[in-house]
Amino acid sequence: GGVDDVEIALITDYGDIDDESFNQGTWEGIVEYAEEHDIAYAYYRPSEVSDDAYIEEIDRAVRDGAKIIVTPGFLFSQAVYTSQLRHPHVTFILLDAVPEDEDEGVFVAHNTVSIFYDEHESGFLAGYAAVYDEFTELGYMGGIAVPAVVRFGIGFIAGAYYAADELGVTIEFPDNRYTYLGTFNAGADVESEAAGWFNAGTEIIFAAAGGAGGSVMSAAEDISAWMIGVDVDQSANSDRVLTSAMKALATSVQLVLDDYYSGKFPSGQTLYLSATEDGVGLPLENSRFRNQATVEAAYNAIFDKIADGDLIVPSNYDELLDFFTDWELGNLPITRETVGG
Amino acid sequence: MNKLWTRTLEAVAKKPNAINIMSSLLAIVGGLLFGFILMLIINPNLAFYGLYRITVGPLSSMRDIGWVLRNAAPILLTGLSVAFAFRTGLFNIGATGQLTVGAFFALYVGVNWTWLGPAHLWVALLAAMLGGALWGAIPGLLKAFRNVHEVVASIMLNYIALHMINLMVRMTIYHPDERALYPASSARLPSWGLESVFSFPGMNIGILIALLMAFIIHLVLNKTVFGYELKSVGLSRPAARYAGINEKSRVVYSMIIAGSIAGLAGGVMFLTTGIPFRLSNVLLMQGFTGIAVALLALSAPLGVIFAALFFSWITRGGNLADRAYDPELIEIIVAVIIYFSALSLFMKQVLADFVKRRTKEDVQLHESQGDVS
Amino acid sequence: MEYAIEMLDITKEFPGIKANDQVTLKVKKGEIHALLGENGAGKSTLMSILFGLYKADTGTIKVNGETVTIDNPNDANALGIGMVHQHFKLVDRFTVTQNIILGYEDTRHGFLRYDAANEKIKQLSEQYRLNVDPHAYIEDISVGQQQRVEILKTLYREADILILDEPTASLTPQEIKELMSIMRNMTKEGKSIVFITHKLEEIRQVADRCTILRKGKHIDTVNVKDTTNEQLAEKMVGRKVLFDLDKKTAKVKDAVLEMRHASVLSPVTKQQVVKDVSFTLKKGEILCIAGIEGNGQSELVYGLTGMYPIIKGNVTLHGEDITKSSIRKRSVTGLSHIPEDRHKHGLILDFTLEYNLIMQSYFTEAFQKRGFLKFDAIREHAQELIERFDIRTSAGPVTMVRSMSGGNQQKAILGREIERDTDVLIAVQPTRGLDVGAIEYIHRELLAQRDKGKAVLLVSYELDEVFNLSDRILVMYEGENVGVFDPETITEQELGLYMAGSKRSEAS
Amino acid sequence: MSEIFSDLSFAVFWYAVPIMIVLLLVSLGGLMSERSGVVNIALEGIMVMGAFTAATVIYFLRQADDPMGRQWMVLIGLSVGAISGFLFSFFHAFAAVRMQSNQIISATALNMFAPALHVFMARTYIRGTDSINIRTTYRITVPILSDLPVVGPLFSNAFLSTYIGIAILIALTIMFYKTRLGLRLRSCGENPHAADSLGIDVGKIRYIGVMMSGLLAGLGGAAYMIAFDNDFDGHVLGLGFLALALLISGQWKPLRILVFAMVFSLFYVVSSQHGSIGFLSSVNLPSEVYRSMPFIITLVVLAFFSKATQAPKALGEPYDVGKR
């Protein structure tokens, strides 16, 4: 069949490459890099969410000549585990997960690298910046309580209260302003829920909820409140996006691609990209802070602290509790049941 | 030759089923033709390749056939569920909800009750049916005793199932990857060697279970007293009542059975690994596909087998034609096929007329020959 | 002499049957022209063609001498032809007015003008003494009134040629009398009427001339005065019809079915429609429940058979109390039931004949083994009944019942119920809408059952049927038993008084 | 107390009303079709079609960087949605009326067709991806009216579709009960043989019924997309089926449908805003429970209040003259 060859392939877990999240970020990275070095690239949509379908799609990419296959999302752990062994001459970049088999356990083969991001740091920076931008009533809406989403939330809480303590202001971020929507899909119910919060005084919502974030955006627009995007820089989607808690999907993929083509592929490694590696952060240039200067200054300072390891951001509830006691942030108003994870 | 042709036509003309089947086939051909034209319009150079992939692709390797069979299993069951309900005068638009509940019951048992040993899988499957039955019973009871329209009840229950099962999964068998845990190995559908036959790891005995179910339902509907009663109620409630049939209880039973079949679909789908039961707020589409399957099969249990296989086959073809044409194109084509099959009455007329004409002509032909000799 | 209608050499073929074959019908201005024929003779078809519902394959139609084409009811209306259909064509959930104006509405600024319509309807219904309430909903009024609404439809459209297809089939004697006088009034106004009926007496009373059809063919057109009922019947059926059924004196034996002070509640109207009725049914007799339709007869039977609940009193069958038993229980204990509504209750129209013939017995050893149906037995059983009750079908046991003619559908039910050979046979309106041939047949069968020592409970609204068959007559009025009488001693007039409620006997 | 009131009034006027209007429009569509005797479970698909076309035109209009006022784009979007729904439903009408085919099959086909077409078109011709993004706020505040005492809230931060919807409800109800078309439409759903015998063209009336339902469902789909799904990806999350449910719950009567639409959307919104409505915000149930609340409540209501069904007597029967 007259279908042209491919060198770099992206496989989507589900949804499309415009999910304003994982697929999109990764895809943009690939496109930019490939165009630059003009390398053939394409993306594949599996027929269903199942290991078989993923494996098959990977096989197809290989058949089409793919040398590097990028698989964003934890749903791929089994599929990549299997494929890295079946295609030893193909390179796999697995984001947010490690190759793992039900029975055999974890194994990152020589032709694979898996990349994790310290979402909690990203969330922390978002909360910190928001409070420095004089937001005093905050809320968090996660999609579903998957580890990454939980880490975003925990970081966000920590950052917000940490900043409040620094500034000596009191903020409203109660238990019933932290929730998981139970979905990553946009919908009237999500928009309505967010609008409800805004109407009841919440000034800004951090939405780590994929497509559902779009509904929070709509609500923010309707009521001219603010929201914080996630994963990728979402400032373009709406002028109600204050900033975005990014994971440097694009850049990290590009880095690894670069390594690959310059023969320095981090074979068999598992990378944890944090502030230190510029793996997470906020897009200052595209942010809409009301007091840009102050926030930027504060942001850079705290960012370096985290990057240099002078400030350890909590990544689960226990650490969050300790974080509160260590820094004497008073008692944590948000319960373990609510945060979960 | 001509004679043979005529004789077959006559045979067809005599058998209404044959006419039905032929009209369904006609619909399929029409739909594919439409699709081909569409492909020509969109991208002429790939059209033939596309058509080839769609039609022949799914049969080109054992592996592909394996795919077709595996994905046919759940829609065969949901289709069966809908068809069964139709035959008893009920529209089971709630198959998707029943499927969801069935899936949860199956997974709950499959994950936790490992002590069951060899019985584990079968108990899990029964649990699936139980869950579906439960969810089917509610609209059945509501219809029989509070005369709530089953369509309304089912639609509402679809959403209730969707959300409540998400909650149940979160509280009981949650895996942090936004899904339910996979069942213990003792509760996974075995492949009885089918895996190697089709060289397809995802292959299992799900399709066999579905086929078995189809035959059972066929028997129940057409050979048993119970089936006779159900059909009576389906065709005329007052008459059934006059005949001393407790039509209320029959309505409930029939929804329970329909539900349990759809529930079983949930078990067959998810009692395996590699296919995550994901938390989502979108209804599982297998339930709705079931409606189309049932209708394409004119609600005949055995017909459902073929309808389901066809659906799975064409869908597979769509995925194979991917990168030449978007798989959505196939969904469009399938929709068109369904639409044409809706015109079956018309098709039948066409066929019948055609058959008549052909046979008439033939007769005349023979007569004239008779005159000559 | 001028004709209002001339239908010449009309032929109409349906798949598998010639419903009309070269039929000719000529109706004079201002006459009442009867159309007579067996079930399935093609009467309705012929009239449907005249009214533009069907299109004739061949033949010509003239109205007032002009050759016309009638493609749809509108054309018919335009030509002043109106039709009252055998099966009423009314919208139950509409008011009388809505039904009448439908398709012929008068609007102002796009809005319906009910007020004007109501007026015109009032005026018409006074002129012809139809007394119907324009505001009443069809589902709330009696069959007789519905009939008159159908007539009003045609009058409202100023039709001067009326087709009445079996208008009397479901009317009470009183209503029939009224209808006849209405028809006479209309002919006085110069209208012409085609009158389809199976009842020779009615023809004799109103019709001037009569055209007879048999199996789709025109047999004869006669002056009613110059012909006897026997002649008419013979022309129609094609053989002699014996009107006097040689009815032997009943050999009454012991009681089987007893009802004591029973009251029945209608789940539909939530009304107590049968009040404190008592009677005893003995073997070897035909007890006939007479009365004007709607006085609780149907509900009484529903109470007996268990389709409606009995809220007071009790019923015993063979001395066994069945007041609370299920429908199934009663039928197996010995009740057979020929229901009033053969399409709603009696048959499953989309089942085959053989399936319909086991409706009451599919669960017995005869037809099932360990829950599986015995198809051979079912087939044989069907063939037997088809033989014995000569049920005419196109495809034997596998005929879809829907496609069978009314008469044969009724025979199927009769056969099914009689063949069960129970002690009690309940028959409600068993001959409604059937031709004299079929009626004769059914009457004979009922008598035969009685002579075999069965107890027969017959509900009928037709006095001649009542007198021809019954050994005792129980009259119901407003849900109560107003007296039990001996047909030998009581006169029709006297019975009429009881039925009308103007007389009660203490004997009950 | 007053705070709770303001919370509620916010919930009602900002969200319950727009959602109600969408459901109402679509249910009324169903009404037109089913009262004329044709089952229409294609509402879902027709909604998608309406939303898809509306999104497309607005998307391209916006390419030209809001050449006109937003409400004009909305108006055009709604019209296009309505028209496309009207045309799309022709296929259902043709199959169900002209071809006398099973009315559920052709509807199912439409339901499968619309989302596929959306994704296909969106990917191949519009944006290269599943969804068409026209995100911005389309709410409107009518100058003077919004200051009125009681009805004020109805005119601030509302959607154009709200007023259109209300207008349609009134017009339709009158048409339905007071005009010739209404009478004929209903007669075809109750007893087509009667209608036919009175010279009414049953086929024509049913075509009108089905295609009007298409028009309304398309309009409803567009209204939904504009209000709540600015990044439209070819799904209306079963709203069409919900509307069908409301139609049946409302016993095929416009005003009862209105009542059910109100009740449902109220519970829908209140349960989604539980976190921010005074007294409720203290009750802390899992979000899934809140999400299923409106459906459970509706079901319970039905269980207690549904009596003998008022379904049109001839609903779902293809009309053929021959049948006796």
Ligand SMILES: Nc1ncnc2c1ncn2[C@@H]1O[C@H](COP(=O)(O)OP(=O)(O)OP(=O)(O)O)[C@@H](O)[C@H]1O
């Ligand atoms: N629409 C139809 N399709 C097929 N056959 C029909 C149709 N209508 C009537 N017939 C057949 O044509 C014949 C004449 O029917 P028709 O109703 O005219 O008889 P009829 O004289 O009115 O009988 P009855 O006294 O029972 O009303 C019957 O055999 C009937 O089965």
Ligand SMILES: Nc1ncnc2c1ncn2[C@@H]1O[C@H](COP(=O)(O)OP(=O)(O)OP(=O)(O)O)[C@@H](O)[C@H]1O
């Ligand atoms: N005979 C009449 N005179 C005056 N107005 C009438 C008449 N019949 C009906 N109407 C009016 O027509 C309108 C529709 O009445 P209709 O009885 O059809 O409503 P409905 O039966 O309640 O409708 P639905 O079937 O939805 O319940 C009502 O306003 C009613 O008042």
Ligand SMILES: [Mg+2]
């Ligand atoms: Mg919006």
Ligand SMILES: [Mg+2]
């Ligand atoms: Mg007739």
